[in-house]
Amino acid sequence: MKTMGKDIYRYAVATRLAHWLWVLAFAVLVSTGLQIFMAAPYLDASDQSNPARRVLSIQSPSDGVGTTTVLGHTFVTTGWLGWTDDGMGGRSARAFPGWITIPAYQDLADGRRWHLFFAWALVIGWFTWLISSAIKGNLQEMVLRPRDVPKLWPMQAYYLRLRKEPPPHGTYNPLQKAAYTSVAFLLFPLVILTGLTLSPGIDASFGWLTWLFGGRQFARLWHFVAMGGLIGFCVVHTFQVATQGIVQQMRSMITGNYRLRDHEGVGP
């Protein structure tokens, strides 16, 4: 179907609102999550804390020096991790620099307050988007199906310039579908459930959840991994949006109208 150059209404109100809500909530959750992490800057693959199963730790072995240990290998990270900007004009022993945390200075109580507020925003945004896009049908266009799987490599080959044409596809290309499906149905649930697991009240009510993630400290590690995955997705997603014409894409995420390009169709 020749549809290039045609303006279509692609993004529903819920999708657009959810996107801007996620931008805000995710930025806050990362910067307050790092704030919270600074109170115990290590991750153990265990239930209770156990240095023998430490996967990552950030420390300051002496004044003026910051180091990061990943799986037993220690790197000097002075200025970035371990010994860094304290958010008050100086430098001190803290895991992450002040310019990346909310608040800039170290404050666990306030970090938690922000985090637990915006966690609600993220969850409500995800839920609303999920339900409304399922009703509207966007979700069906976006979900990776078995028949999309053989098209994954041709699409990647196109991106790598090993192939001239992308495989024909609907609204979203197979790689987009894979990325969106894993974010919406893997990373979002993972980051939410591991976060809930860290609550002792939830743990008392749903102990199997903690067990599922390999214990409480392990859940903390998974929470961090899920954050890493989501950051990775955001970086790639924003880069791709930028390469597809930033103005056009921003316009469509504000007004909902999207101008179709070559190879692009409508439908699943």
Add this chain to the structure above:
Amino acid sequence: MNRKLFLASTMSSALVACSPIGTALNNNAEFHKLLSAPQGLDHAIIGTRGLAREYRDADVMRDFPLTGLPTPTDSSYAELLASHFAGYALIVDGAVANPQKFSLDRLAKMQRVAQITRHDCVEGWSAVGKWAGVRLRDVLAVVRPLPTARFAIFHCMDRDDQGTPYYESLDMHEAMHPQALLATSLNDAPLTADHGAPVRLKVPTQLGYKSAKWVARIEFAATFASLYGGKGGYWEDQGYEWYAGI
């Protein structure tokens, strides 16, 4: 290419702006109040419903971490310690039908229970310990809180460097929880001074700061609003959530 450079710089400045904007908002009292809004909802939804997981003896962390404020160093605590707490009596009073004092001997004659549970500190770390003592609900059964009592307030012997004493509070539902324990021993040994001797609270369904150490008195009251910072606990007065199940 210029466009990408423009985009990259716009995005990175937006990221870098997050922290200063957030910090400024954090210092705004109205915004701070807004951020606290979901706390009641968290409490209502999560609450204290289940039982904290109980572990095996082999899981116990032998060198249990020290938590909270420094061990009291005042002369009255030193005297208690020197006399092996012979002069200690846990005062339980306030809105109760039968105010009582519980010496260590008297507590030792009550039904003793042990629990091996995980202590989850608000900082993020966890440690399993074996706690033994008397169920808080058994003490409640003796003193019989009046219908006006809504909270059990724990007054403690430890103070911070400003002289502010530690205190904590539980609502009656939490105080009746079968795992809410007045512990007198940790890992099969009597509590040491550093771990809160002679009596500490252990509430495994909430974050560690609820588990007040060096408990001197339990007061039942309709409210804690007039006490210290008015938020129901030492750390609560510093901005931590009163409901520490999250």
